[in-house]
Amino acid sequence: xxxxxxxxxRDVDVVIVGAGFxxxxxxxxxxxxxxxxxxxxxxADRVGGTWRDNTYPGAACDIPSHLYSFSFxxxxxxxxxxxxxxxxxxxxxxxxxxYDVRKxxxxxxxxxxxxxDRAAGRxxxxxxxxxxxxxxxxxxxxxxLHLPAYPDLPGLATFAGKxxxxxxxxxxxxxxxxxxxxxxxxxxxxxxxxxxxxVVRRLHLFQRTPAWVVPKPDHAIGEVAxxxxxxxxxxxxxxxxGLYWQHEARALAFLRPRLMRLVEPLARRHLRQQxxxxxxxxxxxxxxxxxxxxxxxxxxxxxxxxRPNVELVTDPIERVEPTGVRTQDGVLREVDAIILGTGxxxxxxxxxxxxxxxxxxxxxxxxxxxxxxxxxxxxxxxxTSTC
Numbered sequence: 492x493x494x495x496x497x498x499x500x501r502d503v504d505v506v507i508v509g510a511g512f513x514x515x516x517x518x519x520x521x522x523x524x525x526x527x528x529x530x531x532x533x534x535a536d537r538v539g540g541t542w543r544d545n546t547y548p549g550a551a552c553d554i555p556s557h558l559y560s561f562s563f564x565x566x567x568x569x570x571x572x573x574x575x576x577x578x579x580x581x582x583x584x585x586x587x588x589x590y591d592v593r594k595x596x597x598x599x600x601x602x603x604x605x606x607x608d609r610a611a612g613r614x615x616x617x618x619x620x621x622x623x624x625x626x627x628x629x630x631x632x633x634x635x636l637h638l639p640a641y642p643d644l645p646g647l648a649t650f651a652g653k654x655x656x657x658x659x660x661x662x663x664x665x666x667x668x669x670x671x672x673x674x675x676x677x678x679x680x681x682x683x684x685x686x687x688x689x690v691v692r693r694l695h696l697f698q699r700t701p702a703w704v705v706p707k708p709d710h711a712i713g714e715v716a717x718x719x720x721x722x723x724x725x726x727x728x729x730x731x732x733g734l735y736w737q738h739e740a741r742a743l744a745f746l747r748p749r750l751m752r753l754v755e756p757l758a759r760r761h762l763r764q765q766x767x768x769x770x771x772x773x774x775x776x777x778x779x780x781x782x783x784x785x786x787x788x789x790x791x792x793x794x795x796x797x798r799p800n801v802e803l804v805t806d807p808i809e810r811v812e813p814t815g816v817r818t819q820d821g822v823l824r825e826v827d828a829i830i831l832g833t834g835x836x837x838x839x840x841x842x843x844x845x846x847x848x849x850x851x852x853x854x855x856x857x858x859x860x861x862x863x864x865x866x867x868x869x870x871x872x873x874x875t876s877t878c
Contacts, residue, residue, distance in 0.1 A: 505529035511540020514632030534601035548686035550576035567720035680832030765793035
């Protein structure tokens, strides 16, 4: 435990878990209203959350830059319409400095247990390092994209080559002229596959289910535009507002899935224009309604799959062997490295923390299978507990 952590008071007004977007926003807003008796418990050694952890080649956000930022802290210096990981991380670092919240953050403090004491009206919080805190309020800002999902592939542990998850990218491993297997075609894979395809000797991309992919309206934001945004903040707020309502309107399609039929032709045309081979195109075409899985945006994923050194594999994986990946058709593809682009355990984001509420129930157990809100009456019974 650091000296600053050891000397901090045991009793605080608020404990915030996580120093990503949510945790930093809560910390900033508390300071803005004059509340300074709080602590942010962060398991890593830097702020940033998802954008600190995901540093794979091509990592970027699929929400426009002017929208993917705090409403109270617009950034006129975004260089692209869709922000890169490095710029988002820098933005969060600047926010932590500008709003003076670093002094409230305990780095290397991973929360393992929190229990509400009804009699005292306080939360008792314990970190893995043994630090104990008592707080009037507990705020969970730990997010859902910090626990990598590792596939249950028979024999994966026996692979003799290099294996790593996209969220734990090994930048020290040189992919040049290597034969690589990529497992998964989700939001991370469609970003890093186009980046590594020109570098590796051979790339085998294992796809379980094709995704709906639409064009990415990305472009560079020039220096003149950035200067204008800096001098006329109202203009950037107007742009942000337009983007906000544009994205909010999309919720109608998810509430009424039939409306997705209006967007599907755009994705099909995108696939048709970028993939000339009808056989490859057929394997990349989804057979389910758009919106049932995350819709992806990319301008370079499909072209990457048409490269002569890239193979799309749709036969299910049977097992991993010491030298490579064998599919159910009996084919063994020998590889030097396996990269897992298999996403996150989004529904298990609280699994590392045991949270016991006012009624003695553990939150992970209560939410198991079907997360849901506690009854309104129970919320009213204890204003200081989470509901």
